[in-house]
Amino acid sequence: MNAPVPFNRSSLQGRELEFIFQSISSGQIAGDQTFSRRCQQLLEGTLGIPRALVTTSCTHALEMSALLLDFQPGDEVIIPAFTFVSTVNAFVLRGARPVFCDIRPDTLNIDESKVGALFSSKTKALVPVHYAGVACEMDPLLALARHHGAAVVEDNAHGLFGRYRGRWLGTLGDLATQSFHETKNITCGEGGALLINDRALIERAEIIREKGTNRARFFRGQIDKYSWVDIGSSYVMSDVLAAFLFGQLQCWDTIQSNRRDKWLRYDEALTSWAAHNDVRRPFIPPHCEQAWHMYYLLMPTAAARTRFLAHLKERQISAVFHYLPLHLSEYARRWDFKPGQCPVTEDVSDRLVRLPFYNTLSDEDQARVIECIQQFIV
Numbered sequence: 001m002n003a004p005v006p007f008n009r010s011s012l013q014g015r016e017l018e019f020i021f022q023s024i025s026s027g028q029i030a031g032d033q034t035f036s037r038r039c040q041q042l043l044e045g046t047l048g049i050p051r052a053l054v055t056t057s058c059t060h061a062l063e064m065s066a067l068l069l070d071f072q073p074g075d076e077v078i079i080p081a082f083t084f085v086s087t088v089n090a091f092v093l094r095g096a097r098p099v100f101c102d103i104r105p106d107t108l109n110i111d112e113s114k115v116g117a118l119f120s121s122k123t124k125a126l127v128p129v130h131y132a133g134v135a136c137e138m139d140p141l142l143a144l145a146r147h148h149g150a151a152v153v154e155d156n157a158h159g160l161f162g163r164y165r166g167r168w169l170g171t172l173g174d175l176a177t178q179s180f181h182e183t184k185n186i187t188c189g190e191g192g193a194l195l196i197n198d199r200a201l202i203e204r205a206e207i208i209r210e211k212g213t214n215r216a217r218f219f220r221g222q223i224d225k226y227s228w229v230d231i232g233s234s235y236v237m238s239d240v241l242a243a244f245l246f247g248q249l250q251c252w253d254t255i256q257s258n259r260r261d262k263w264l265r266y267d268e269a270l271t272s273w274a275a276h277n278d279v280r281r282p283f284i285p286p287h288c289e290q291a292w293h294m295y296y297l298l299m300p301t302a303a304a305r306t307r308f309l310a311h312l313k314e315r316q317i318s319a320v321f322h323y324l325p326l327h328l329s330e331y332a333r334r335w336d337f338k339p340g341q342c343p344v345t346e347d348v349s350d351r352l353v354r355l356p357f358y359n360t361l362s363d364e365d366q367a368r369v370i371e372c373i374q375q376f377i378v
């Protein structure tokens, strides 16, 4: 009997344990200590951005974005219908009305040709999600947002270290959010970051992250006491987690090239099987360098997906699917969206499968996954 192959598994990638020990030994395990600063400096230096703030999650970095952009009840946010709930929830928490855009059938990213019609005088932000770490068509999206006076927040949970026309993902919008959740390329279990590309938002971001106080300025010695100056919450990451995160971030290029090898191995091994079975492999536009976040397949029908997942499960291989169309979810009923409104999202959501893909997926296990897939006839 073969050992089960999980969908995801977290692992040590570098000096995580040594750094956690250092953090605890230093006696300073709250936020904004040595390792948080090191993570932030690494992100700022590598991506060439003015400010990165590590946070408790990507969800929280998205919530910070909604606070920073002063979202008020009735304001609108344009997001893809095919994404994780946090992308939209962070804005809905502030009373925003979601405006769902359909996705492109090739990259599964927000369809830039359909975004223009969705702007109104109430649109405050556009939130593209770089699905699977493959860039959205950012040039037209940025131009549309600028034309309509809306901010751009990149939900870059999948896309850290991917590029669009040579530019890093996460550096293109006014703000960008990262996730270091266990399922992402680089992790500390639960964690995130807010990348701030618009310098005018830096000081207020520090305040919102620190419970609405100017504690960051106090720590820098710019003021002699800190006080309540704005709304905010507790979005600071513990330095123990930042120590784990820095252990991984420090070897980001090794992690990425390892994932690249595994991604290409799936893609090459499955090319001919996919062609024979009417299964579509991921599409990466030539001007996008992907972030190697996931390997997915699009089965020809929903029924084929059900059989395919059962076939893999019988062989102890854990493959999963996501996302359910947000505009048709239970909570979205209050806004009266209709089936058929985002046809590509609705179709893809029924047919997508994500294969096991993680940093320590062994060659043997990956070979077994590939072999089991090749035995499946659609």
Ligand SMILES: *Cc1c(COP(=O)(O)O)cnc(C)c1O
Residues within 6 Å of the ligand: 056, 057, 058, 059, 060, 083, 084, 086, 087, 129, 155, 157, 158, 178, 179, 180, 181, 190, 191, 192
């Ligand atoms: C994982 C993910 C999030 C949420 O990340 P957390 O760090 O778990 O809050 C948000 N958006 C997308 C697209 C994600 O994949």
